[in-house]
Amino acid sequence: MATAASAGLDPVLGFALVGALGVGSQWLAWKLRLPAIVLMLLAGLAVGPGLGLLTPSEQFGFLMQPMVAIAVAIILFEGGMSLSLKSLSDAATGVRRLVLIGAPLGWAASAAALHWIAGLSWPTSAVFGGIMIVTGPTVIAPMLRQARLKKRPAALLHWEAIVNDPVGALAAVLAFELVVVLADATSLSHALAQLTLGVATALVLGAAAGWGLVRAFRNALVPEYMKVPVLFVLLLGVFAVSDHLLHESGLLAVTVMGLWIANAGLPSYVEMRRFKEHATVLLVSGVFILLAANMSLETLMTLDWTALAFVVVVILVARPLPVLVSLAFSNITWRERLLVAFTGPRGVVLVAVAGLFGERLAALGFEDGSRVAPLAFALVAATVVLHGFTLTPLARALGLNATETPGVLIVGGSRWSTALAAVLKELDLPVMVADPNHAHLRMAREEGLDTFWGDILSEAAEDRVDLVSYDKIVAATDNDAYNTLVATDLAPEFGRENVFQLKRVRQASARHALPATLGGQAIGANDTYFEANARLAEDWEFRSTTLSKAFTLQDWRECHPAAVPIADLGPNGTLRLLGPETEPKETEGTRLLAMAPKRLERKEDRRDPEGRDTLKAE
Template identity: 35%
Template structure:
């Protein structure tokens, strides 16, 4: 089959198989890139013969660049500049000294272990300096690690992509010039690297600033066209940078994303969601097309040398780069060790390696296919091993923590403020929202960050930081508002840990209402919130921290009949602090903060009596 039909089928098969791989990866909680690589190799000309990237000819390179522009812009758009400033020193060291050490180490590994010739080893070392935001960001989204640690890894992954990719392009220019007809001068070699970063940075920053200003002008760009205008803007800026200096578009895309978010554009969250969907589509399409060009026998030919080279990158080069770059950092040794382990490669390494293979073949190098094979082997092994072990290693190092992660508290009444203060005391970043200005002032007087607004409006939740919140407590005096707020938080912002306070059944918290919140009710059971707020204001209530005994039943809190005088507010699990809810199961070693309307001694005695009784049931 030739011509348009072959191109159409190739693209259709690539998109279909790519999205199927994404679905299966989500279903079985596997790194999507591993399945994408497997599907691509299987569907290519050397497998089932369904996908033929060669039919796209020069269009493949253009497709790669357009997709990479969206992927890098989206990654930069999701990087919070406020958080990045708190880890600026570590990120700066990782993308400068860390890149240099990774380049030297990767070159030596390819030279001494894989047996690459020096020019090819130099290229490979530059290629593997990048870590992929397309892998790192989804991985960290599923993990609860300290926010500064998360920001450091995300910042490195996003900023190192243009730095490492442009380094690799500059090295390619030097290699081809040395072994070609015209030698590159020292200034030419310097400009090949610094010039691309400078041109791309300036064009991208200007493009992001202009686009954000356009979006701020009321009624200039209709809401329904904003996503498409932003997409066109990203591609236009990328193309302008490329026309000024080849491969400068990579830096332009990242700079544009960072510049654009500084403008605080209205409804930026919807733009990010649109870009995230395009990123998933772009990654799916590209990995299938690029992997389809691989021949299994070429990968197999690398044998143990190839595997040993990748393991050297993971266990020697990456730890050495992190150690040298982070000397003097305030991070603990556990955090540094975790950073040293997380260095998966992604779509930028794959796309640049694919383009390099073609350039090397044109320049007369015969080992370009080996470079491509070892790069994809690096991607497959790092994503698989590090992606599957990140959670267990974080847990082993004691890094599973909610410290620094935002919690939203909707409602600024006495009980909501009381719970918010407890969360803050244990390291959570808390933001309180209420329509009542006097209650907002009361929260602010108590040292809480508080905003006035209706939490049933997406814009209000967005301004309060819902797009980066990990949990939400809806504790207004209206149970229906609480349930609707939880639904909005889950559907619009994907806050799965969202818990409403609901009233007693005779006051509206019937079975349908409980079903709407997924059965996870704040504080473990329906309560009369006004009654508890009255108690906080006018009764001698006490707060105490209770250690869960080994006899405590292994059942959800919603099935435990706690005394009505006791209200569990917060569960402390190591460095994780979360609102107590009916779906929680308490275990020995955990602690629970209780609010009690009876003396602490009497409350402790009631809990002690309850444990064996509940165990028998």
Template identity: 40%
Template sequence: MMELTLFVIAAVVVLGILSQWIAWRFRLPAIVIMSLVGLIVGPFLNIFNPHESFGGVFNPLISLAVAIILFEGSLSLDIREIRGFRRSIFRISTIGAFIAWITGSFAAHYLAGLSLDVAFVIGGLFIVTGPTVILPLLRQSKLKERPAAILKWEGIVVDPFGALLALFALQIVFWINEFISGTSLILFFGASLLAALIGAIAGYLLGRLLELGYIPEYLKSPAVLSSVLLVFVLSDMIMHETGLLAVTAMGIVMANMHLTSIRDLIHFKENISVLLISSVFIMLTASLSIETLLEILNWRMFIFVLAMMFIVRPLSIWVSTIGVGLSIQERTLIGWIAPRGIVALTVSGYFAGVLTDSGFEDGDIITALTLALVFATVLAHGFSISWLARKLGLQATEEAGVMIVGGTEFSAVLAEALQSFNKPVIVIDRSWGALNPTRQRGIKTEVGDILSEHTEYHVDLTPYEFLIAATEEDAYNALICQRFVPELGREHIFQTPIHMGDPSDYSKSLGGKMFLEQKYDIHTLNRHVEEGFMIRKTTLTEQYTFEDFLQDDIHKTIPLFAVGKDNNLIFSVIGAKRNFEQGTTIVSLTSPTRKIEKALEKANNTENISKE
């Protein structure tokens, strides 16, 4: 038995991460792949059933995982991020949620055939989207800043309120049917307020302890993680499902205390959340039965799901966002994207059991109804978000953009070369004057420190997948690269070669990958540009291969980057252990003497041909 449980744990973790990798490798929605993998190893092939293997600890494990995921999401909810569209988020999270609750309840009653009491309860639960499904979609789709922020905030803020709203509706139903007294209803509101207060106070106290140095650096992340679990459990003991509200309040308070160690905490929680989201989706879908899946095929459920996707959600968004300044395109996208996920799946099981035990015969339909809505929205929104965002002009870019830090003559030339391939490019420097060469070429610039909070919250960096640190300060370049490793990945971060001291003295874990060969530091590159070095584009053919390029007066040519046939960017051309195929364009910084030699060579060839 122990061996089987260990196997299930290992299998769930491995399959979850493998699903994430497959989604990344083939550019597919991660939540779709995770759901399909869970169904294959669970009800379809019956390889294992996590619910049976874990027994009584299955639901508590899922609940704790959801609490951590929700806290991690709320830890990124800095109020400075939503300057200019706070009204939109407030209206969607309040008026929009209320409209979705009422209209969703009527849809469940008239279309799915649930009694009005049960529909009233489940309608409250179905307003949730949540970080488990929204964050992977945002990571995949690269939306513009405003719609992405609104979807993220709505998903995280509404998530705990959806569970509480369903719990409130349950209390109302019990009160109407005289199962409970009015006192119990008052206690519900008191318990909800107490849970939010516990989370907020715990977040503030923990933040102060971190900031004042009472917790050593190596214990900060473990201390925060254990505190989240404690707050969740304590609140849930006071009243079921209030723990989610407590951890959300805790995360939001800490996010807005502007802690010096907040970024390290976020990165730690992000890593855990990826693991938990992957594992929980596999566990939930693998635990389903064929009978439950067959219930989804009911035509009434199908009609209900369509109504939720095409009527309830768009109606709630379009009505709640009247007069808040959102464009028609933004309202259309936000009105379509509302995938349901882990919270809806886990909490629906609790309500199904309570309602059934209380004599509501249609309570056992809730699980199948939730599954139908989750699978339909995950598939539909997962595959459509990028396409729709592109059609509505709300995708930041389809191209992999480049962010260059350091306003120099070389940066301007490099940026112009990249932009000639329709790549989004931005050059950032702390000095307005240093950006003059870049502005003169019509390249987008930003004055400010890339490490400052002003830049982080006022400059949309979403379109840029590559970073090149090219300032004249080696240590600053390394610091910039280190800062963006978690967001961009070390493979997409470069810095110009170190020009002071021996490069071997520096740790390989610091900074980014070397942009060029060691002899081409930023001072040398700037000097070459001042001497008249120019950009040269060389397209490889069957007759002129990469080997020919390397042997063709390479001492007068500095390869900067390559662009493949599919328009993908490749840096570190010389250091790359690859053989570029024909059709690849190599962009180099070429000596003016080399240009003259090429022109003379071409002229001589033309003259010889004319003599013949």
């Protein structure tokens, strides 16, 4: 019945279903604050082996394998483009150790677990063990986005995932070539020479393609509107040529190409990277749905207690032990070592490459090659679910979260900015004031606030400011054009709904007015820089008030008719910055932050009888 249903599903409808499930799972995960990979995995299993609505190998036939291979190549290329060497900073030692020491040790430990626990032969274990080095950038990136780790542990996990993906694939290639040599009794030196030539070619192709693309873009040999198409075509060409010379070496080539472009300082790099990130979201969701849906009930039923024992040993021994050994006696703290050791989710590359080599091993006469794909899927499913739900609590327990509650970054040092930052700090929210002018930060420093002296859009800010600690930004300098630039540039990273700026001064001439489509949202009463600071000069102040059943929002409005709501902080710690048209929440326990004229009564009478109203004056 499942076969009939899947056979009757048009391939175009199949593509549409995959897209809808992938993007829908990501949106639902964002809405419910759940790991997106877990929902995609469940969705794929539901429409595939569960309901029989989709069987990708039947709908898409021989195109299934090339589609997954190209998608994985693009995902790895985008990962390479995110690896700026400047962002590596103090995590460089740890990353080198994880790749040079941890990867070989992980290969050996994984192969041992496959042989002694899962019962696979040594040749099959050696090939599959090489693939298991990878930790999956497709799953690490969404997890890091949700867990909000501190900079160094996040960099360790991110770099390890990207770099080890092609390394793991090449390790599998090396093991497979040796297995072929032993099976065919051909020359070992010939196989090693072919492998060396393939790896060298991949490195040269990737570096040459990156160098050539950078030169072409810098010398204006490619028009702006064609840069992304040219990038895609070159990427596919490099992957195809390298993979033709040596299977799976294309992953290494595209990663090197992305790494080269990321560190070339291209003016159009940010736009290209954002487009690639959007494409990657679609590809990751699509590939996960496809691979999960392509699993059959018969294959899943082959998983027994040995598969469970294998997964447990990998999670508790084969992953942590190599990581702890490779990071021993380094500058990485023991807390960071534990977090990295017990965070090793596998993803798309493992399932895709394992399935490919499992089929090849079976064709060579190794019967246990057919067990590689279901074991890989079990490992991916278990680690994705486990780490998806435990990474945030584990990081919190080890004190490696960037912040428990994300705060506000205020760009522009002024009396208004300092007063707002001070009252946010009193609410136990992370807050920082940044300004290129050192003198503008004097009041903020006197208040004991965190400050950054420099341009928030500079590379120095990327290295020194932990932006993960903040999920909202307020552009509040005395330069309207700069405020608009900051809000526009950071909107894709923070989300446009989380970027605010003070109102621009109305320009008398249309030729000097900035487009209304640029910039951030209005905040408070939609004052200009000068109007906002004038309120404080006219004896206004910031106050925070806790709403309750005895003191509702209506009561607050009656007590403070002239007050201007700026933000509200929900009982669960969710902060919202409010615009002139946004109504504060009326939930009991909400902390309401507003600007209001100072009271004239004595200080001891400023609180209401239950002590609900506090104030912060400049």
